[in-house]
Amino acid sequence: MQEAQFISLLWLIGILAEAMTGALAAGRKQMDLFGVVIIGCATAIGGGTLRDILLGNYPIIWVENVHYLIAIAFASLLTVIIAPLMRYLSKLFLAIDALGLAVFSIIGAQKTLALGFSPVVAVVMGVVTGVFGGVIRDILCNQVPLIFRKELYAIISLMTASLYIGLSYLGVTEWVNLIMCLSFGFSFRMLALKYKWSMPTFDYQAEIDTHGH
Amino acid sequence: MQEAQFISLLWLIGILAEAMTGALAAGRKQMDLFGVVIIGCATAIGGGTLRDILLGNYPIIWVENVHYLIAIAFASLLTVIIAPLMRYLSKLFLAIDALGLAVFSIIGAQKTLALGFSPVVAVVMGVVTGVFGGVIRDILCNQVPLIFRKELYAIISLMTASLYIGLSYLGVTEWVNLIMCLSFGFSFRMLALKYKWSMPTFDYQAEIDTHGH
Amino acid sequence: MQEAQFISLLWLIGILAEAMTGALAAGRKQMDLFGVVIIGCATAIGGGTLRDILLGNYPIIWVENVHYLIAIAFASLLTVIIAPLMRYLSKLFLAIDALGLAVFSIIGAQKTLALGFSPVVAVVMGVVTGVFGGVIRDILCNQVPLIFRKELYAIISLMTASLYIGLSYLGVTEWVNLIMCLSFGFSFRMLALKYKWSMPTFDYQAEIDTHGH
DSSP: OOHHHHHHHHHHHHHHHHHHHHHHHHHHTTOBHHHHHHHHHHHHHHHHHHHHHHHTOOSOHHHHSHHHHHHHHHHHHHHHHHHHHHGGGHHHHHHHHHHHHHHHHHHHHHHHHHTTOOHHHHHHHHHHHHHHHHHHHHHHTTSOOGGGTSBSOHHHHHHHHHHHHHHHHTTOOHHHHHHHHHHHHHHHHHHHHHTTOBOOBOOHHHHHHHTTO | OOHHHHHHHHHHHHHHHHHHHHHHHHHHTTOBHHHHHHHHHHHHHHHHHHHHHHHTOOSOHHHHSHHHHHHHHHHHHHHHHHHHHHGGGHHHHHHHHHHHHHHHHHHHHHHHHHTTOOHHHHHHHHHHHHHHHHHHHHHHTTSOOGGGTSBSOHHHHHHHHHHHHHHHHTTOOHHHHHHHHHHHHHHHHHHHHHTTOBOOBOOHHHHHHHTTO | OOHHHHHHHHHHHHHHHHHHHHHHHHHHTTOBHHHHHHHHHHHHHHHHHHHHHHHTOOSOHHHHSHHHHHHHHHHHHHHHHHHHHHGGGHHHHHHHHHHHHHHHHHHHHHHHHHTTOOHHHHHHHHHHHHHHHHHHHHHHTTSOOGGGTSBSOHHHHHHHHHHHHHHHHTTOOHHHHHHHHHHHHHHHHHHHHHTTOBOOBOOHHHHHHHTTO
16 A cells, blocks of 8 residues: 555545534534534535635545545434444544544645645644634534634644654655654544643633723 | 526526525624625625635636625615515515525536536535525524524425436426426425425434433 | 835734734633634634635735744734733724724725726725624634624725725825825724714614514
8 A cells, every 4th residue: 555545545534534523513503414414524624625725726625526525425424323322432533533633634734735835834734624624613513613622632733744744854754754643643632632631721801800891 | 588597587686685684684683784784795695605616716706797796785785774574575585585595506506517517516516506605694693504404495405406417417408407497496495494394303412411421 | 115015014013913802802712822823813814815715816825925824823822921911002902903904905905906806896805804804703703793793894994995996096196095095994993983983783683573573
């Protein structure tokens, strides 16, 4: 198997798993099956779509290969059927989501570099690819995006994308680079979940309250 | 009258009616006149705009023909004045909205096919054109998109777009195709409203509650 | 100093100030530092980004010059540190925001005209550039956009952009035009704040309540 095939396979696992977590989020809002499919699609490919729109990189991958979209729609609907089982799989899904975070961040950075943009833009687009599917999901579900408030997530995306680009520039072989970045991103996210690591929070309201405003 | 003129006329009626329902939604949130215009515009042309951005199809229609945007803004403001009458016209508006759903879905599919994309992409873009104006309206009004929870709407868009594309491939004349698809979409939507047909809902919260999680 | 440098300098001041107000909005929602940076960036450059996407004008400025994005991110984080001082600076920030509104509206109109679009499109894009950063900020913070409900804001953007285009067509020198439009937009916004001028509101709910529906 080539590096490109390996990362594509992980990407496919990632988008299907994200579709399923998106479907669950739709279920928490009692949406109908159409809402389930839309939220599943937005969660799975919203980040990559936003990246391509920001870069003006057309055609967007799921427009060119619409079978990805169909697979995502099926995964979303399947979730409705197997939802009773999902509780027993929640640890598996957290693990796939952690892997997906690393995979999406690496792919976002890769594609941006391949289009000739600068490394800093590639890091930014790694983060957009890694986390904005979840942001769009939360906007459609009418809630403040989770990743702005919960355990370390986006910063891991940023560090994984940076590590990938840094190692590429140092001339590290693609295979070694991929394995190192996937291990780093995955382990860091799992540790953040286990030990509830989170970013410092900025609470401006509280301070105003303190001063009686 | 040609087919193209006929469908354009229906499209114009559709965007003006959508602008007016958007303006009413803004009124329900006590927005000011600027908010009324923005929500009116987003409801009327948000779906087609999102389609063109996803396809990279520039210039967007209202950028090329800005008089459409001006007409939509006027229709939105007019709504504020005639709002007291709107209650008596609610059935008329539901009927125009049902027709608009069919028209937008057909046009979205038509334009996508004309750009050389595959039939499946054309169906997806028919749905985007048909329903995402309402989704953007609801996001701007800070509520969970209605179409993810109410009577059959998006699925009718999907079926109308599919029917149009299917009949085109079978070589059905454009006029016959249009009349059949418009009749199908319009009647199906009116029946769904009358008999409160809706999609099955996915309620994941309830199940968790049942199991005490 | 050239006109272009002068307006660029004001633009830079504007985006940094907008980033800081965005960071405060994130603090009001108790977001983490990553959320602060995202909301800061969205507030500062969301309007210009949306304009470029709607016009298909690639590459987007902060993709081409990513140091703007880095400066905005730093300004957002700096806000967290100096937040205790911000209360004493609130009048200064309202003034910079008023100036920024005029600057963004003028730049949005300028860039659109330079791309060969019509004056009406230029006015629309002036408004998009001037106010949609705040709209995107409010969507990400899960609240109804402020500018649809508060003191005159968007209409000042529209009038400033129109004035700029009108004076350009009349052959007024660029320097004179800039000074006039900046003075007009800035003063109008400051007066609107001082005297709480606002647009008429459209309250559709109230009417329905009155009629018992």
